[in-house]
Amino acid sequence: MAKIWLDLCISIERMNYNFNEIEAKWQKYWAENQTFKAENVSDKEKFYVLDMFPYPSGAGLHVGHPLGYIASDIYARYKRHKGFNVLHPQGYDSFGLPAEQYAIQTGQHPAITTETNIKTYRRQLDQLGFSFDWSREVRTSDPSYYKWTQWIFIQLFNSWYNTDTDKAEDIESLIQIFEKEGNTTVNAICDDDTPDFTAESWNAFSSKEKQALLLKYRLTYLADTEVNWCPALGTVLANDEIVNGVSERGGHPVIRKKMTQWSMRITAYAQRLLDGLDKIDWPQPLKDSQTNWIGRSEGASVTFKVLNNTVTERSRSDENVISTPLNHPYEIEVFTTRPDTIFGVSFMTLAPEHELVSKITTPEQKDVVEAYIEATAKRSERDRMADVKTITGAFTGAYAEHPFTKERVPIWIGDYVLAGYGTGAVMSVPCGDQRDYDFAKHFGIDIPNIFSPLTPEEGTEDADALLENGAYAEKSGFVLKNSGFLNGLGYKEATKKAIAELEKIGQGKGKVNYRLRDAVFSRQRYWGEPFPVYYDADGMPQMLDEKFLPLELPEVDKYLPTETGEPPLGNAKKWHWLQYGDEGKVVSREEFEKAISDTERSRSGKIKGGALELNTMPGWAGSSQYFNRYMDPHNDEEIFSQEAINYWQDVDLYIGGSEHATGHLLYSRFWQKFMFDKGLVPKDEFAKKLINQGMITGTSAFAIRLQFIKNNYPFFVFVDSDMFDSFENPSKDSKYDYDDNPLFNFVEQYGSFDVQKLHVDVSLVDSSDEIDISKYKQWREEYSNSVFITKNSGSLKLTREIEKMSKSKYNVVNPDAICEEYGADSLRLYEMFLGPLEQSKPWNTAGITGVHSFLKKLWRLYHSGPNAEFYVSDTPPSEGSGEAFKTLHKTIKKVEEDIENFSFNTSVSTFMICVNELSAQKCNSRAILEPLAILVSPYAPHIAEELWEQLGHTESISKAPFPKFEEKYLVESSKEYPISFNGKMRFTLELPMDMTKEEIEATVMAHEKTQQQLQGRKPKQVIVVPGRIVNIVG
RNA sequence: GCUCGAGUGGCGGAAUUGGUAGACGCGCUGGAUUCAAAAUCCAGUUCUUUCGGGAGUGUGGGUUCGAUUCCCACCUCGAGUACCA
Structure with missing residues (x-):
């Protein structure tokens, strides 16, 4: 008896929606059958759905992380149903600080920590039923992957940017130009301090001199750069890794420091990065922040000649005008967006770090200036930002000559001028710029007015009164006065004219300036890509030959900087490159020196090598090309085959967080454009559409x-x-x-x-x-x-x-627990059901019961047999089932529209309505339930597979075509018209669809409720929109 | 400060090109079932009301027969950015 009871229990159990069992079963099936493996050769149209790959942290996933993955998975599965060959890969951004910090604390190799964390991530991702093609997995820390990161670095090193062709070209072509013409004719992007040279002098340069000059043109180059140094982290940080003056990770203070660093000449691409935004379907806020980050401003560069000190001294007693031609030893170049206000200049301001400061400061002012420079250097970036209001500065004692009036213009230094922007110097126009105004007021400098208002404020007879409370920074509403040849002109014409005149006297030209800086590419860390670079006997950087890649990370005893302050790689016992002909290897310093001292061999020129680079690449290196590598991830000969890239082309849908707006997403676009220039990729934007999922x-x-x-x-x-x-x-x-x-x-x-x-x-x-x-x-x-x-x-x-979800607030919800209790399908549905994908929204586990009971109801639709056994009727729906078809097709239409619009929350509601209706109709017809399973499968793939199998199919539901919507099932013969009075709906009235306007009006007016509403009033107007609404006015 | 986004029940959120505001779900209330609980099912749930109705989508104005939707001004919240010449 007990046995029978037990069997019964088991069989009932089997009939129930046993999600744990079902989900495990299908996850195993998908893995074993490689159901989601994408082929690089296919007759089908391609579709590439990509998620931003995760950094595998030790904490594992919380419920907020998979949101974007669920959305992209739904989309990928939907596209497969629609007949596309879908590429939907996943991998790990596995280099990074946390694993290294952990290594410093525990001595555990970051590779081991990373491996453990990846295992956790993989388990958690698998349990959510994602349709990733895991055969294409990449890890940025894997040598077979970073081989290609290093390879791209070499390509960048071997390239320069030609502004005539507006693309990157091989450095060899630049060398050829130098040999024939020097560098005076070529239009190339290069360092600002690049000297001019002729072909003759180029050809006479030593190889070291040539290399040093070429570095000024290469797209990745070594230079002394003012960097953001974070002493606590012991490394340099990029601008986008600093938030409010402190490090993004850890919140440590950051100071400015000059260091020799690798940089990426991203500024060469500033304009193209800006222009490219127009042709990609990315969220506007993200485009805006890239636009701001690039910070294009149009204006002019103007050269001011510094007056010779001795002459200045002598003429001080004279009027301010100096007529004698002078020998100008120095020039100050400024950038201004307002060349029209040039006659309003009453002083100049240099950044305290400006290189001319020490050269032009007069002996009398030397002490003051030096004290000021010292004081500003001490102030951290944070302090400077904290009190923007405090105005500080010092007079250098030097004067410049106004390019047009030839008047003396005092030269000041002030830390409101940033060394890193423009030329680090400004022409100060106190009447037209609030900062210049404040500075002038503070130090009692003249504020000459050049604006004549078009519509004077009431009570300001004197136009100068408009400068009483501040500068006039508007670009309209005035004409210029006291401005020589610009008098009477407005902003636009004056700007044009001023630039033309500056060009005429050779002291300026129109110029576009970008806020974007070249990206510092060196990090003083262990757990990152090693540079494929060694330093030769001249101390010049040399690239490893491609055939020696990857240059693998060396083992080190400890992960901290060395005692001499070198990066952690300085601890490596073997970190010298030694190459003899075609043979190359990493050796110890001793071994290297021994080989070099073997004079016979080294003199033959066959021995190459030197100390390897001690820095490693930043976090964004590995993530700047991974989307292309997925197309052909195991190719050891090329970064990807041309066949693969030409088939997959680019990412069709990219989903990830908006926090990568000015980091990953800008750098990736830069590399893509570079690779496009080199003919490696067919598209110069890597992702057509991007969606930021909300938090x-x-x-x-x-x-x-x-x-x-x-x-x-x-x-x-x-x-x-x-x-x-x-x-x-x-x-x-x-x-x-x-x-x-x-x-x-x-x-x-x-x-x-x-x-x-x-x-x-x-x-x-x-x-x-x-x-x-x-x-x-x-x-x-x-x-x-x-x-x-x-x-x-x-x-x-x-x-x-x-x-915010965080451990300390005890509000972190682990997806493992949710899957255990409700199943992955419930979790997937619930994450989508919470609200629009892009919006941030709160998680509350309580609500998941709604979608969970929906799945149970769905299951019951297919299990209407005795003892809740599986049962569907094969007889085509009789006339009574017309409603069922209507329900089905309504659902098909809505769900299809929703997925195309990424409105996943509304399709979950639609499914609920559908199942509620079919349940009420007691529908058990195969003709309805089979398409329904396919509709649901992108959202809740496990239950859909199980039902599909029970329906008698032997192939995965993911191969089934998406049901086709048919309008005919939705055609209605009548419509329940809302009857409004003055726009307010008061009652509804069912009327045939084929009724004419006049008939509708007559019927409505005759209705007793209408008369009741009107209470004897006569309507002024009756609006009838057939099929929509009736509105009675009056 | 500047740029962008968002304000709808107790909560998450629906609402095609302007056309029945509050779909769907949570929570809540009542009921059925149960020894009881869980689960499940049924009914109700914007506010207000003299049970006829009336008001209502951050605030104020405008366009319109009709506005959550379009326009103007303001308020609040969120995100990004911050002396960028």
Whole structure:
């Protein structure tokens, strides 16, 4: 008897929606059958769906991480149903700081930590049922992958940017030009300090001199750069790795420091990076932030001649005009967006770091200037930002000559001028720029007015009065005065004219300036890509031959900088490159020196090599080309085959977080454009469409604890949040009478209290925001003797607040637990159901029961047999099932539209409506349920596969074509018209669809409810929109 | 400060080109089932009301027969950026 009972239980169990079993089964099936493996050769149209690959952190995934992955997976699965050959790969951005920090603390090799973390990630990703083609997995820290990161670095090194052809070209072509013409005719992007040279001098240069000059043109180059040095992290940071003056990771202070670093000449691509934004379908805010980051501004560069000190001294007693031609030793180049205001210049300001400062400062001012420079150098970036209001500066004692008026213009230094922007010098026009104005006011410098307002403010007879409270920075509403040849002109014409005149006298030209800086590419870290670079006997960098790649990371004893302050790679015992003919290897310093000292061989020129680069590449190196590598990830001969890149072309849909706007997404676009120039890729933008998924925030739970004082000792009482609310706001209607509120007694007895809100672990809280008091006491033993006043004895009502998900707030929800309790399909549906993909929205586990019971209802539709066994009817739906077809096709239409519009939340609702309707119709027809399974499968793939199999199919549902929508099932013969009065709907009326306007009006007007609404009034107008609405006005 | 985005029930959120505001789900209330609980099912749930209705999408104005949707001004919140000449 017991046996029979047990069997029955088991069979019922089998009939129920056993998601754990089903999900494990299909995940295994997909893996074993390589269901989602994409082929590089196919007759099908390609579609590339990409997620931003994760950094595998030790904490694993929380419920917020997979949001984008779920969306992209739905889209990928949908596209497969639509007949596309879909590439949907995944991998790991596995170089990075946390693993290295962990290595420093524990001595554990970062590769080991990384491997462990990847295993966790993989398990967590697998359990969510993603349709990734794992055969294409890449890891940035894998030598077979970073071989190609190094390879691209070499390509960049061997390239220069030709502004005539507007693309990157091989460095050999530049050398040829130098040999024939020197560098004076070529239009190339290069360092600002590049000297002019002729072909003769080029040909006479030593090889070291040539190499040094070429570095000024290469797209990746070594230069002394002012960098953001973070002493706490022991490394340099890129601008996008600094937030509010401190490091993005860890929040450590950052100082400016000059260091020899590899840089990427991304500025060569500034304009193309800007222009390219127009042809990609990326979110506007993201495009805006890239536009801001690139920061294009149009204006002019103007050269001011510095007056010779001695002459200046002598002429000081004279008028301000110097007529004698002078021998100008120095020139100051400034960039201005307002060349039209050039006659308003009353001083110049240089950044304290400007190289001319020390050269032009007069002996009298030397002490003041030096003291000022020292003071500003001490101020950290953060201090400077904290008090922008404080105006500081110093006069150099030197003067420049105004290019047109030839008047003397005093030269100041001030830290409001940034060394890194433009030329690090400005022509100060106090009447037209607020910062110049403030500076002038502060130091009592002249503020000459050059603006004549078109519409003078009332009460300002004197136009100069408009400068009383600040500069006039508008670009309209004035004509110029006191401006020589610009008098009477407005902004536009004056700008044009001023530039023309500057060009005429050879002291300026129109110029476009970018805020974008070249990207520093060196990091003083261990866990990153090694540079394929060694330094030769001249100290010049040399690239390793491609055939020696990858240059693998050496082993080190410790991951900290060396005692001499060199990067961690300085600890490597073997880190010299030694090459003899075609043989090359990494050796120790001793071995290298021994080989070199073998004079016979080294003199023959066959021995090459030197110390290898000690820096490693930054985090963004590996992520700047991975999307292309996925196309042909195991190719050891090429970065990818031309066949693969020409088939897959580019990413059709890229989903990831908006925090990568000015980092990864800008650098990747830069590399893509470079590779496009080199003919390696067919598209100069790597992703057609990009979507930023919103953040999922946590819903923290708080217990309210009141602190009373009893006999001079604190005394704590936990209280129901409802009870507390009604006590605080007695007027509000609530479940508590003020007088009945138990809290009242406490207050009467002990007087006033302090309120404390204590975070409670959200996993202990039920769907009604209550926590079992015994559970709470178990979790927080220190409260086991506290007093709890509650409505229901045994549980405490909590308040909730939205906060970022974080461990310390006890609001992190682990997907593992959700999968265990509700299944991956429920989790997938719920994440989508929460709201629009791009929006940030709070997670609350309580709500998942809604989608979970939807799946159970769906399951029941297919299990209407006795004992809830699988049953579908093969007989085509009879006339009574017309409704079922309507329900189905309504759903097909909506779901298809929703997926195309990335509106995944609304399709989940649509599925719910569909299943609710079919359940009500008691539909069990195969003709309906089979297409329904396909519709659901992108969202809830496991249950769909299981139902599909039960329906008798032997192939995965992912191969099934998407159901075709047919309009005919939705045609209605009548419409329930809303009847509005003055735009307000008052009642509805069912009328045939084929009724004419006039007939509708007549029928509606004759209706008793209409008359009742009008109450004898005569309508002024009746609007009838057939098939939509009737509106009666009057 | 500047740039961008968003404000709709107790909560997450729906609402085609302007055309029945609050779909769907959570929560809540009542009921069925159960020894009981869970699960499940049914009904109700924007506010207000004299049960006829009336008001209502951050605030104020405008366009329109009709506005959550379009325009103007303002308020609040969020994100990015910050002396960029």
